[in-house]
Amino acid sequence: MKLFQPYALGSITLRNRFIRAATHEGMADVDGAPQQLLEKLYTRLARGGAGALITGYAGVLPQGRSSFPGMLMMHDDNLLPAYSKLVDVVHREGAPVIMQLAHCGRQTRSAVTGMRTVAPSSLKDGFFTEDMPHELSEGEILDIVEAFASAALRAKKAGFDGVQLHLAHGYLLSEFLSEQSNRRRDRWGGSLENRFRIVSMIMKAISRKAGNYTVLAKINGYDGLNGGMRVFEAVQIASLLEASGCHAVEISSGTIAEGLSIMRGPKLPIDAVLAANFKFASIPQMIKPAMARLLPLLAPASPKPFRGYNLEAARAVKGAVSIPVIVVGGIHTLEDASAAILDGMADVVSMSRPFIIEPSIVKKFQEGSQVSSKCTMCNYCTIMIEQEPLRCWYGRLK
Numbered sequence: 001m002k003l004f005q006p007y008a009l010g011s012i013t014l015r016n017r018f019i020r021a022a023t024h025e026g027m028a029d030v031d032g033a034p035q036q037l038l039e040k041l042y043t044r045l046a047r048g049g050a051g052a053l054i055t056g057y058a059g060v061l062p063q064g065r066s067s068f069p070g071m072l073m074m075h076d077d078n079l080l081p082a083y084s085k086l087v088d089v090v091h092r093e094g095a096p097v098i099m100q101l102a103h104c105g106r107q108t109r110s111a112v113t114g115m116r117t118v119a120p121s122s123l124k125d126g127f128f129t130e131d132m133p134h135e136l137s138e139g140e141i142l143d144i145v146e147a148f149a150s151a152a153l154r155a156k157k158a159g160f161d162g163v164q165l166h167l168a169h170g171y172l173l174s175e176f177l178s179e180q181s182n183r184r185r186d187r188w189g190g191s192l193e194n195r196f197r198i199v200s201m202i203m204k205a206i207s208r209k210a211g212n213y214t215v216l217a218k219i220n221g222y223d224g225l226n227g228g229m230r231v232f233e234a235v236q237i238a239s240l241l242e243a244s245g246c247h248a249v250e251i252s253s254g255t256i257a258e259g260l261s262i263m264r265g266p267k268l269p270i271d272a273v274l275a276a277n278f279k280f281a282s283i284p285q286m287i288k289p290a291m292a293r294l295l296p297l298l299a300p301a302s303p304k305p306f307r308g309y310n311l312e313a314a315r316a317v318k319g320a321v322s323i324p325v326i327v328v329g330g331i332h333t334l335e336d337a338s339a340a341i342l343d344g345m346a347d348v349v350s351m352s353r354p355f356i357i358e359p360s361i362v363k364k365f366q367e368g369s370q371v372s373s374k375c376t377m378c379n380y381c382t383i384m385i386e387q388e389p390l391r392c393w394y395g396r397l398k
């Protein structure tokens with residue numbers, strides 16, 4: 001079956017068409033070095049048959065660190081030995097491993113990171129509302145370009161098979177690409193070419209520093225914000241990525257400010273939100289039961305589609321580029337995956353939550369013992385990473 005045959009992304013040979021999508025694990029120490037817990041998880045994922053693993057987002061600068069604990073960092077050469085060890089663990093199991101590089105931009109909290117938040121324009125984020133971000137200067141943007149390239153070089157030295165630039169979900173590079181968050185009038189804002197400039201400079205800087213190295217990108221096919229990303233722009237961005245030497249593009253959608261739009265589900269994970277989300281931390285425990293009853297009333301009567309919700313955007317991108325297209329988002333069954341590939345909507349599928357509940361989901365698909373993920377899309381994993389390392393919470397919080 002085509003789905004289980006090797007497939008090339010740049011110089012990387014995937015073992016099959018299923019990638020473990022970037023998923024923040026919260027398993028790094030205070031310096032951002034991967035801990036043993038992460039080695040164990042990656043061993044299980046690699047043994048479980050994933051075509052390749054993409055790490056959780058790794059910060060290229062302390063300023064771009066997540067407010068969630070345990071984020072991987074790739075800003076310092078001292079981290080290299082720990083990453084070499086992690087890469088060896090995955091390679092021993094026969095899987096390629098790609099590092100996702102990110103800068104959180106305005107989607108983090110200075111109260112946690114101890115550093116001011118930064119963005120293309122000084123506009124508050126709709127969710128992380130405590131901070132008014134600092135508008136980056138020309139010099140600061142160029143420093144960020146170099147930081148991405150240095151992190152890519154470190155990834156190459158540590159043995160990662162490639163890197164993925166995180167251009168999605170409202171983080172810094174996604175903020176540059178979207179007119180909603182980028183209101184600049186200089187060479188970094190305005191036209192799409194200008195908004196893309198930071199990415200094209202990062203691509204050039206990576207090639208200058210790391211030579212011929214496989215670089216993937218994850219972009220938003222669309223978001224739900226007023227004046228935000230639309231599919232036609234995503235198609236143009238994918239073409240610009242191809243022209244700048246990117247080897248494959250992964251299609252996602254949404255921003256943190258839109259709530260759970262990035263990883264949707266049939267129900268709001270109210271208990272988890274009240275237990276772990278910083279916005280509810282100061283609310284007295286005794287009021288929380290009443291809020292648990294009230295909050296669902298504020299939610300829309302019918303949730304957004306939560307199965308294959310990025311497929312149409314992927315199809316549009318695939319029609320415009322010749323590099324491989326990866327699609328992520330609510331693809332949780334063997335049937336969804338084969339339809340996405342056989343119908344020509346994507347070349348590869350990636351999954352996040354199915355691997356959280358079952359690290360060996362691909363092996364189960366391949367052996368025919370299971371055709372569907374056991375994930376209920378309860379999204380407790382998503383909320384609880386604000387407090388502790390990644391795990392499946394299915395049925396444990398209620």
Ligand SMILES: Cc1cc2nc3c(=O)[nH]c(=O)nc-3n(C[C@H](O)[C@H](O)[C@H](O)COP(=O)(O)O)c2cc1C
Nearest residue numbers: 021022023024056057263329330351352353381382
């Ligand atoms: C707990 C959790 C952490 C995530 N962390 C990241 C991340 O670090 N980088 C990223 O690009 N996407 C991240 N995502 C989004 C996923 O990669 C994926 O785009 C989304 O969950 C939809 O795919 P799924 O339906 O297969 O879960 C995360 C998702 C979850 C559930």
